[in-house]
Amino acid sequence: MKEYIETGKIVTTHGLKGEFKVYPWCDSPEELTEYKTIYFSKGANTFSAAKVLRARVQQTVVILQVEGVETIEQADALRGKTIYVHRDDIELEEGEYLIQDIVGLEVFDADDSKKYGVICDVSKTGANDVYHIKFEDGSVKLIPSIPSVVISRDITAGRMEIRPLKGLFDDED
Numbered sequence: 001m002k003e004y005i006e007t008g009k010i011v012t013t014h015g016l017k018g019e020f021k022v023y024p025w026c027d028s029p030e031e032l033t034e035y036k037t038i039y040f041s042k043g044a045n046t047f048s049a050a051k052v053l054r055a056r057v058q059q060t061v062v063i064l065q066v067e068g069v070e071t072i073e074q075a076d077a078l079r080g081k082t083i084y085v086h087r088d089d090i091e092l093e094e095g096e097y098l099i100q101d102i103v104g105l106e107v108f109d110a111d112d113s114k115k116y117g118v119i120c121d122v123s124k125t126g127a128n129d130v131y132h133i134k135f136e137d138g139s140v141k142l143i144p145s146i147p148s149v150v151i152s153r154d155i156t157a158g159r160m161e162i163r164p165l166k167g168l169f170d171d172e173d
Contacts, residue, residue: 002100004039004047004084008032011061013076018069019054020078021061029057038066039084047084101155107133110151110161116141116169119160131160141169 008022024032033055039047050066057063064083069075090098099122107116120140121132129145143149143162152161 003087004041005087005090005098005100006082007035007038007085008062008083010078010081010083012079013072014058014063016072017065018071018075019063019065020069020075021058022064022083023060024062029060029062032062032064033057035085035089037086037089038064039086040078040081041084097153097155102131102153102160105153105155105158105160107131107160107162110163116162143168 008024010020011023012021054065105119117133117135120134123130131143
């Protein structure tokens with residue numbers, strides 16, 4: 001599992017005093033304002049910490065100011081960079097998972113252990129997430145993340161067991 005989790009991308013500057021706008025990849029922009037420290041990748045799994053001085057939501061973006069960034073020029077140099085938070089700083093309820101932990105899970109039939117494929121993407125639909133399963137032939141099929149379909153998830157083992165609804169996959173009865 002990744003130690004640092006991608007949480008947004010810096011899209012532009014804000015004002016003249018080093019603030020920048022972040023397009024959040026969290027469940028909500030407000031969630032991004034809760035972190036006291038963000039991280040920037042320095043390459044090869046190396047990250048540098050930046051203490052958050054101010055964070056506020058403006059429509060669909062978050063305006064951040066971090067220690068050491070005091071001018072519009074310094075903020076502009078960060079444009080396009082991905083920001084990260086440390087996994088330990090993320091509070092998850094029982095049964096909640098990070099999308100980054102779901103992508104890459106191998107998917108098996110809960111009844112006969114037949115391997116279907118690998119989770120390659122997750123879509124948020126509002127009612128429930130939808131998992132994209134890439135089959136060995138390259139095709140991608142979608143399943144709803146609902147208890148009657150997703151029987152178990154074992155993030156540590158990299159395994160998910162499902163019971164597809166009738167007609168969900170073309171080769172099903």
